[in-house]
Amino acid sequence: MADALVINGLSKRFGGLRAVQDVSFTVKENETVALIGPNGAGKTTSFHLITGFHRPDTGSVMAFGREIVGLKPHDICALGLARTFQVAKPFGAMTVLSNVMTGAFLRSKNNAVAREKAREAIEFVGLSAKEQTAAKDLTTIDQRRLEMARALATEPKLLLLDEVMAGLNPAEIDQAVALVGKLSGRGLTIVIVEHVMRAIMAVAKHIVVLDHGQKIAEGSPKEIVENPEVIRAYLGSYVHPPAGGAGA
Numbered sequence: 001m002a003d004a005l006v007i008n009g010l011s012k013r014f015g016g017l018r019a020v021q022d023v024s025f026t027v028k029e030n031e032t033v034a035l036i037g038p039n040g041a042g043k044t045t046s047f048h049l050i051t052g053f054h055r056p057d058t059g060s061v062m063a064f065g066r067e068i069v070g071l072k073p074h075d076i077c078a079l080g081l082a083r084t085f086q087v088a089k090p091f092g093a094m095t096v097l098s099n100v101m102t103g104a105f106l107r108s109k110n111n112a113v114a115r116e117k118a119r120e121a122i123e124f125v126g127l128s129a130k131e132q133t134a135a136k137d138l139t140t141i142d143q144r145r146l147e148m149a150r151a152l153a154t155e156p157k158l159l160l161l162d163e164v165m166a167g168l169n170p171a172e173i174d175q176a177v178a179l180v181g182k183l184s185g186r187g188l189t190i191v192i193v194e195h196v197m198r199a200i201m202a203v204a205k206h207i208v209v210l211d212h213g214q215k216i217a218e219g220s221p222k223e224i225v226e227n228p229e230v231i232r233a234y235l236g237s238y239v240h241p242p243a244g245g246a247g248a
């Protein structure tokens, strides 16, 4: 399988704080990789660096064989990298459909085409019944669905999901896990930042662990949950991978 994303020696300081320090990892096409670690470990900053919202001090980000450091977020999105935000940022007064059309307009300026693409994305995430609902009136899980639909409407090859399961109840987490699996089944490469470990175990074949901006481990879910340094820094206690799950 070819490499979708190759991150090499990525670093970012904010004043004296080393938010991301010399981080390297590779994501293969159609793989789902999780980025985990305690609060403030540098996960969201890494997403910002990959997607052009921050410029790294040093390091390289190759997406589908092309260096993307220095490109604007819009251009990176046009190359097929879409993201969701940790704090969902929909246009609250606009309907679900209008919000998702803002993503679809990246590929087509034609209203009818953008509407069609947006509807496909909305249907994919299971929001068709709420197409005309204002974004601000959605429940938490539906806001996450909207975030994913908006990203999907840009027709990405690689999707970066930032804590899409935060605040969901167990049944909703199951639905979100199923949706991530469905996205992967569609051929998407996925990088997911998440604190919900059972969800990580269910969706990711490979896990990268950050702590204080540094990569402290990477490997299969089984390797990660058994890694003493990861347990010390983050997990606290052993988390069993699901029988028959991605890491089994």
Ligand SMILES: Nc1ncnc2c1ncn2[C@@H]1O[C@H](COP(=O)(O)OP(=O)(O)OP(=O)(O)O)[C@@H](O)[C@H]1O
Pocket (backbone or CB within 6 Å): 014, 017, 019, 037, 038, 039, 040, 041, 042, 043, 044, 045, 046, 086
């Ligand atoms: N724009 C910024 N200016 C200054 N410091 C920042 C900025 N963005 C992030 N930081 C700091 O960088 C460090 C890494 O933050 P980041 O948000 O990447 O962590 P995270 O792993 O995503 O955490 P969480 O799990 O809480 O979302 C933190 O100490 C944070 O306070």
